[in-house]
Amino acid sequence: MRPPILNPLFQPASALSGIGPRLMKPLTKLVGGRPEARVLDVVFHIPWSMIDRSAMPEIARAPHGAIVTIKALIDRHRPAPPRGRAPYKVYASDETGELELVFFHAREDWLRKAMPVGETRYISGHFEWFNGRPQMVHPDHILTREAFEAMPPVEPVYPMTAGLAAKTMLKANDSALALIPDLPEWQDPAWNDRAAWDDFSTSLKHLHRPQAATDLEPNAPALRRVAFDELLASQLALALTRHHIRRSKGHARRHDGRLVERIRSALPFSLTPSQAGAIAEIRADLDRPDRMLRLLQGDVGSGKTVVALLAMAAAIEAGGQAALMAPTEILARQHLATIAPLAEAAGLKTAILTGRDGQKARRETLAALESGTIDILIGTHALFQGPVEFKNLALAVVDEQHRFGVHQRLKLAEKGNAADILVMTATPIPRTLVLTYFGDMDVSKLLEKPAGRQPVDTRSVSMDRLDTVRDRIGKAIEGGAQVYWVCPLVSESDVLDLSTATSRFEDLQGRFGNAVDLLHGQMPGAKKDEAMARFQAGETRILVTTTVVEVGVDVPNASIMVIEHAERFGLSQLHQLRGRIGRGERQSTCLLVYKPGLGETARARLKAMRETEDGFRIAEMDLKLRGEGEILGTRQSGTPGFRFARLESHADLLEAARDDARLVLARDPDLRSPRGEALRVLLYLFERDEAIQLLKAG
Ligand code: ADP
Ligand code: MG
16 A cells, blocks of 8 residues: 555646646656656656746847846837738837837737836846847746746756646646655665755755756756665665565475486587586576576577576476566567477477467466476466466576566566576666666676677668669579568557558569568567568568567578668667677678668767677667667566666666665565665655565565
């Protein structure tokens, strides 16, 4: 149950003054909140800059283009002529000169009321010298003396959206700030004293009413305070999850290496040193009575699947079953195709479970799973949905973890009897991000790529030269090459995006006929499999696709990747895509086709792609160029991102939050002390309260 003290913040934003039902939609779009904006979302939506209205020059000395506040006497009105587009004008003056105020589509009654002739007004806005004459078009404020004195000299400016006026936003914000309760202090008093921060509520209010431009910089005390609160909430939630997993007693699993050896000798290659190292670490974890919670990090193509397979084999040696959860249907099937023959060679039985199985097949699989006939179960999130019972799940492997939430990870783990957990991520996530999104886990890294990998020749090509690209591809497929042609898919419901892939398919089919195939997310599952299988078998030579191939697909003969509208993709995404090629004998080429007129960031991304294939360097660069949420693809999975914390600036706070969370749980694992109770409020405030359920579950 959410602490009642937070209720004012969790009510719908329609409670705020000026926010009627009509404005809820643009407001929700602007500040977020599901399904509609809440007061909380409004107070967490902080200004990104401010307007300083403290400059009060005389008219003749006002600088062109500046925001100023001018004290002037209203002299006369000159209403707009009835027809034509001439504006309504008002003239005002001080001792130094005359100021022309210009209003388009004006309402005369309102203007006359706001500026009665013969009275003094404080007029604030963007000042210009127009043809040598002082002018202000649509002043921001026209104030009486009293109103002027009440106005703060510095005005916050919020990120805005269409359909919502800045003034409305300010007013709503005023009433939202009044609803922020005084909350119990959840930070360690000693730490708080040292940092010399105000409490959460004061800091948040300060951010909404900055006094100087420096107040909104990432390292301003108020922002650091709320960022630290946010990071602490997330680290505490992760620590609780980890604690929960660790607290449920694990098993020392006796494995003798016989299955691992048999599979290893069936492999057509020898393991890289990193692969061997990771497997040794995992086997050591299995030996220990604690539950394993390990992250296997390796760049795309570094060979994580084999590590997973050998880890599963070890768990099976110990008498258990293993499960492998993949984020997509295609990937689950591909894992099955890779793993099943190798597993079979060692006498292991493999099966697949996805959302697409028929009733009968599903029943059979479930029965075999429960009786223990199935050793390895591969699947999508269907693995933990519904009544899936293992006889004895010993190891759960989660591939491409960042698409799953903490919650899903736990659910799969709960299927077993204190199952060990191995999480694999293809995105080479920088250390700070590992900490942010996964918390403190043991990490194994695959540092080198398997031997025999060819570097990929990466080039950018302007859209104008598409004909040349087509010609080159024609030659390459005559020589036996295969080609991925990726079209952008910005949002999965976007019909426009889909048409790029479809029309490119038609275009290429016109030239290359049946050698071309199409694969996209909206196709029925079976059709996707067929298209993938045809490409894998070499029946088709060009696969036009959307980002469904981004994750994990393995066709070693494919050596060319064309990425259309490369400027629309993120850097890590481009890197993931490129990782699909360079896997076989052929010299591989990646063509980044861009639309001319590149922005600065897009240009930097394409340059980075040409310059390096090092996934870790790319991830660091991506973090600089984009903001952290997008690297992990959290947009797709809907994992809540961060509202205040910016990892580029707050990495030190992240480390501190991690340490603090660890300490808290060591001293007060059930969050029952006064500080513990306050920390519960913090978890609810930042909506990390899922972790609180774990406290109850024990
Ligand atoms: P990822 O880490 O991206 O999931 P995969 O597990 O899909 O990588 O492996 C990529 C390719 O490399 C596969 O074709 C796999 O068979 C191959 N591979 C894995 N390990 C080795 C190795 N040690 N030597 C040679 N090829 C390997
Ligand atoms: Mg993979």
